Amino acid sequence: MSSNIASAPFSRAVVSAMLLLEAPFDPLRRQMNSVLLTVDLTKAVVDEAIERNDSIVVAYHPIIFKGLKSITLDNSQQQSLLRLAAEGISVYSPHTALDAAPGGICDWLADIVTGTPVTAAEDQKKDDDSDSEKASIEEDPFLDKRRPVYMLQHHPSHRDMIKDADLKLGATRHTRNPITALDIPGVPGAGMGRIVRFNEPQPLSAIIDRVARGVGNPKGFPIAIPQGKSVEDMFIRSIAICAGSGGSMFANLKDIDLLFTGELSHHEALGAIEKGQCVITLFHSNSERGFLHTVLKTQLEEKVKVEWEEVRKAEQEKEGVSEELYEALDDEYVTVEVSERDRDPYGLVISRVGI
Structure with a gap:
C-alpha cells in the first residue's frame, strides 16, 4: 500500500508499485471509491468494472507481460486497457507478490x-445427496435416456459459497x-x-x-x-x-x-x-481465484480504509486544493468486491445420462 498521492483521488491511494495503468482524474466523471478484484482482466471483467464505475481493478494476472511498442484497438488486451483508461479506471497487478x-x-x-x-457421518451425507440427485435425473420425464445430454460446468462461484465450518x-x-x-x-x-x-x-x-x-x-x-x-x-x-x-x-x-x-x-x-x-x-486460475474471495477481499478492504483515511486528511490540509478534488476527498466510503464474471476459460462437460 502506498500513501504517495499527488493530485489524484482514490486509486492513487490504493497502489503505486505494480501499477500497470494509471488513469487520469476527471472531476466531471468521478469514479466510486471501489476496487474490483479479478484473476484475469478479460473483456467481460472490463465491462463489469465500467458498469460498476470502479476506481481501480486489481488483476492478479498482469495484462501486460512484455513491453509495448504501440497501444491500439486491434489487440483485445490493449483494447481493454484503452477502454479502462477512457473511463478513468486504473489497473494494478500483484501477481507473484501474492504467491x-x-x-x-x-x-x-x-x-x-x-x-x-x-467424518464418517459427513461421508454418508454426501452419498445421500448423490443418490438424491441421481434419482431426480432418472425420474425426469423430459430427459431422453437414449442419448447423452451434456452440461458445461464451470468452477463454482466462491461468491455464493457457504464456508464449510x-x-x-x-x-x-x-x-x-x-x-x-x-x-x-x-x-x-x-x-x-x-x-x-x-x-x-x-x-x-x-x-x-x-x-x-x-x-x-x-x-x-x-x-x-x-x-x-x-x-x-x-x-x-x-x-x-x-x-x-x-x-x-x-x-x-x-x-x-x-x-x-x-x-x-x-x-x-x-x-x-x-x-x-x-x-x-x-x-x-481455479487454484488462485478462491483466495480473492476468502482472504484478499477482507485484508485489502481493511487496509484501503485506513490508507484512504490518511490520504484524505493529508490532502485536505494542503493549500490550493481544487473544489472538485476536495469533493472527491470528502467521500469516505470504500468498498472492495470480487468480480462476478471472472472465471477460468475451461469448464467440465458432464454427461447427465447413466449417472
Whole structure:
C-alpha cells in the first residue's frame, strides 16, 4: 500500500508499485471509491468494472507481460486497457507478490490440504445427496435416456459459497516451507511455492476431500496416480504446492508424494506418476481465484480504509486544493468486491445420462 498521492483521488491511494495503468482524474466523471478484484482482466471483467464505475481493478494476472511498442484497438488486451483508461479506471497487478507473501495464495492452498479430515457421518451425507440427485435425473420425464445430454460446468462461484465450518484450515499437524525461499528483510517465510510435510501420513482420499471443500466443491477436478495403485491405497507424507502452473517449480524436487497446482503438462504429469508421485490439478486460475474471495477481499478492504483515511486528511490540509478534488476527498466510503464474471476459460462437460 502506498500513501504517495499527488493530485489524484482514490486509486492513487490504493497502489503505486505494480501499477500497470494509471488513469487520469476527471472531476466531471468521478469514479466510486471501489476496487474490483479479478484473476484475469478479460473483456467481460472490463465491462463489469465500467458498469460498476470502479476506481481501480486489481488483476492478479498482469495484462501486460512484455513491453509495448504501440497501444491500439486491434489487440483485445490493449483494447481493454484503452477502454479502462477512457473511463478513468486504473489497473494494478500483484501477481507473484501474492504467491510469495507469507499468508498469500500458496499458504492458502497449504491451509486447505492440511485441513480437518471428513467424518464418517459427513461421508454418508454426501452419498445421500448423490443418490438424491441421481434419482431426480432418472425420474425426469423430459430427459431422453437414449442419448447423452451434456452440461458445461464451470468452477463454482466462491461468491455464493457457504464456508464449510467442518474444514478447519491448517488443523492437521505439519511443517511448511517455501520451495524457493526469498531473503526479504522483515518478511520471514517469504518465497515461491510451498512444501508441506505431515507429522503423520494422510490418506490421499482425505486430501482430495479437503481440496474439494476448500475450493467450493466442484463437480470434479483432475488427479493422476501411479498405474497399479488406487486412491484408497495411497498415503501422503509430503505435498509440493504452486498456484497456477507448477511444472518448472516442481522439476527438481525430491521426496515429494503429491504435486498440487493449477495445471501440469501431459509429460510433466506422466513423469510424476512414473516416479510414484500423485498429482492434483484444478485448472490454472481455479487454484488462485478462491483466495480473492476468502482472504484478499477482507485484508485489502481493511487496509484501503485506513490508507484512504490518511490520504484524505493529508490532502485536505494542503493549500490550493481544487473544489472538485476536495469533493472527491470528502467521500469516505470504500468498498472492495470480487468480480462476478471472472472465471477460468475451461469448464467440465458432464454427461447427465447413466449417472
